[in-house]
Amino acid sequence: MISKDDIRKFLDYVNKNYSVQTYNCFIKTIRRFFRDYLSKPELASFKFKTVPFVPKINSLTKTDLLKFYEAIEHPVVKMMFHMYAVTGLRRNDVLYLMKNELFKDQRMIIKHNGSKTKHRWVTFYNEELANQLHPYLDSRTDNNPRVFPVDKYKTFQRHWRLAQMKTGLSITPKDLRDWFINEMLRRGVQESYVDALVGHVPKSILSRHYVYYDPMRLKEVYDKSGISLFS
Numbered sequence: 001m002i003s004k005d006d007i008r009k010f011l012d013y014v015n016k017n018y019s020v021q022t023y024n025c026f027i028k029t030i031r032r033f034f035r036d037y038l039s040k041p042e043l044a045s046f047k048f049k050t051v052p053f054v055p056k057i058n059s060l061t062k063t064d065l066l067k068f069y070e071a072i073e074h075p076v077v078k079m080m081f082h083m084y085a086v087t088g089l090r091r092n093d094v095l096y097l098m099k100n101e102l103f104k105d106q107r108m109i110i111k112h113n114g115s116k117t118k119h120r121w122v123t124f125y126n127e128e129l130a131n132q133l134h135p136y137l138d139s140r141t142d143n144n145p146r147v148f149p150v151d152k153y154k155t156f157q158r159h160w161r162l163a164q165m166k167t168g169l170s171i172t173p174k175d176l177r178d179w180f181i182n183e184m185l186r187r188g189v190q191e192s193y194v195d196a197l198v199g200h201v202p203k204s205i206l207s208r209h210y211v212y213y214d215p216m217r218l219k220e221v222y223d224k225s226g227i228s229l230f231s
Contacts, residue, residue: 004043011046024048060171060179065229068171071163076150079132081160084173085229087123088180088198091173095156097147104134106219111199122215123197124222128230180227187225193218 007030014023027048035044065085072078083094093111102109107130110122125133133147142149150156164170177198184194194200196213 002043004045007043007046015049020049020051024051060175062229064167064169064171065176065179068163068167068169069229071166072159073162074150074155074159076136076148077156077159079129079136080148080150080156081176082129082132082229083125084176085180086126086129086227088177088184088194089123090177090199094148094173095152098145099137099147100145102147104130104137106215108215108219110215121196121199121213122218123199124219126223126228128228183227184225187227189221189225193221197222 011023011026014026027046030046031044033044035041069078069081072081080094083089083097084091087094087109089097089109089111097109097111101111107125107127108122109124137147181194181198184197185191193213196218
């Protein structure tokens with residue numbers, strides 16, 4: 001029979017050998033298993049550790065982005081890089097973006113699927129990407145429902161890694177999402193609107209109850225920001 005001391009010894013080991021985040025993940029698992037599954041809350045009374053705040057320092061520049069972009073040899077993967085940079089979409093949101101989620105007239109993307117942790121609403125892309133993306137889509141004769149019908153491993157990852165090796169830059173789709181958020185803030189976009197564009201749940205009472213998030217308002221905010229990869 002597992003005792004509270006057994007769990008405490010295990011958590012002491014985790015605390016000494018792993019990060020605070022990993023420690024808290026174990027606490028979540030222990031709570032779910034003992035409290036919710038075995039109905040033994042007395043074995044799940046351990047507290048989460050406070051995650052120390054470490055200021056994020058972003059050294060990624062527009063020059064870095066352009067250097068990486070030019071190093072990508074595959075034209076479709078190039079467009080995907082461009083979309084990551086100017087939409088703030090997550091990695092798989094672009095990889096598995098469907099044609100029926102893209103509205104060319106408004107340059108708008110509405111993802112149909114989501115999860116409890118990965119929220120989505122609406123985002124947009126700019127004219128410079130539209131000038132590449134729309135002719136590409138109009139020229140397609142296949143029946144593939146995806147906007148970018150490239151193989152995740154053989155095409156996307158291979159060409160992305162080649163660009164990393166050629167440039168010496170370890171840029172990832174997550175880095176481009178971070179760059180988008182910081183660039184929008186730098187351009188004076190209100191934090192609540194940036195949250196909406198990247199699918200973050202508004203945290204403040206003001207953002208939750210008093211800010212309008214209709215798509216046309218968000219498009220106005222997006223276009224006014226003038227976010228761009230090339231200028």
